[in-house]
Amino acid sequence: MTDKIYYNGNIIKREDAKVDIEDRGYQFADGVYEVVAFYQGxxxxxxEHMERLVFSAGEIDIETPSAETLIxxxxxxxxxxxxxDRNAKLYVQVSRGVASRSHAYPDGLEPVIIMKAGPLNPNPEEYFQEGVKIITLPDERWSRCYIKSIALLPNILAKKKAKQADAYEAVMSRDGFITEGSSSNIFIVEDDTIITPPATNYILNGITRQTxxxxxxxxxxxxxxEESIPYYTLLKAEQVFLTGTTTEIMPVVQINDKVVGDGKVGAETKEIFKxxxxxTGFVRGK
Ligand SMILES: Cc1ncc(COP(=O)(O)O)c(C=O)c1O
Structure with a gap:
């Protein structure tokens, strides 16, 4: 639908937007990104997304324009x-820049900043009404998951395993405690209390989570x-839901082979989704 790409301050045709073979984002996954939803434009x-982008970049020693400029x-x-004026998804990526391949990066590289708009592709409405299945996996990522890095190998492998198991998401745990989904945060409801793992270095502090x-x-x-949730507490939670920019508020009614609560979307989850x-003012089909 869009034939235009933002490329370092210029808006250019899709076919003119090229990745240099020595872009460090391409060679080392040396960069950070954001995904932002637009509802009817x-x-x-x-x-929040642009501030997190600037923060993530700073954490890996990449200097970007200010959040205000990026907005x-x-x-x-x-x-x-x-x-x-449509429902859309904006992908923003900052790579460290282009340099002859070498692990240690040279000083003073000019970052490559691209933006690409695409359709929002919301999840089917029945997922929100009836809930989805998740699987659980060990968290095999590095210990700086609070950075929204483009290095997503463990996340994409986890998501693929979820798809192969006919599940919506893979939720990971580390040392017996759940962390987050491959592209979402997780909440549980127990005795009318809503609980989510704290925003430590082991999770990405999602903007939907924070909302x-x-x-x-x-x-x-x-x-x-906000407190650590043991893996076994997740398995016996009355309600579970995921949050994320494209995930929105997604009720979970099955974890691996186990049904959550009575298998129906719980009251608190429904209210938060509504x-x-x-x-957001989301209108399907726009
Ligand atoms: C690992 C991970 N956790 C959580 C989230 C949710 O973050 P947000 O609500 O900011 O989209 C994402 C989103 O892509 C993610 O990749």
Whole structure:
């Protein structure tokens, strides 16, 4: 649908956007990224995403333009695409830049910043109404998962295993405690209490996660407790849901072969999903 790409400050034709063979993002997965949802052309939490992008880049010693500049550039780019008033997904990537291949990067490289708009491709409505299955796997990632790095090998392998098991997501655990999904955060509801693992270095602090904690749960009169969740607590939780930019608020009704609660989407999960939809203003088919 879009034939335009943002490439280091310029908006160019898709066919003119080329990756240099010595781009460090291509050779080393040396870069960071964001995915932002636009609902009927309106960005959702764009500021938070761009601030996290600048933060992630800083954590790996890449200097980017300011979040304010990136926000302006992103809005301007989206206007130039066919998605100006539609539901869309914006992918933003910053790679360290182009240099002759060598593990240690030279100083002063110019980062390569690209943006690409695409359709939002929301999950089918029945997933939200009826819930989905997840599988569990060991967390085999590095210990700096709070950085939104483009190095996603463990995540893509985990997601593929989930698909092969007819599941929506793979939720990982480390040292007996659950961390997060391959591209989502996880919450459980137990005795009317909403619990999610704390935002340590072992998870990406999702912007949807933070939206639930700071906005949706308090507005609905719930408190969210951030504490480590043992793997076995997950297996006996009454309700489980996932959060993420494209995941939205996704109820989980099966973990591996085990049914969660009574197998139906629980009341708190339903309320949070409804509040999230109201906040984003999502209209299917736009
Ligand atoms: C590993 C991981 N955790 C959590 C999330 C959810 O983050 P957000 O809500 O900011 O999309 C993502 C999103 O891609 C992710 O890749």
């Amino acid at each position: 309106e960005p959702f939490t764009l500021e 302006k550039e992103a809005k301007n780019y989206m206007q130039e695409t066919g998605y100006a 639930v904690i700071d906005r949706l749960a308090p507005e609905l009169g719930y408190e969210v407790i 509040a999230f939809r109201e906040l």
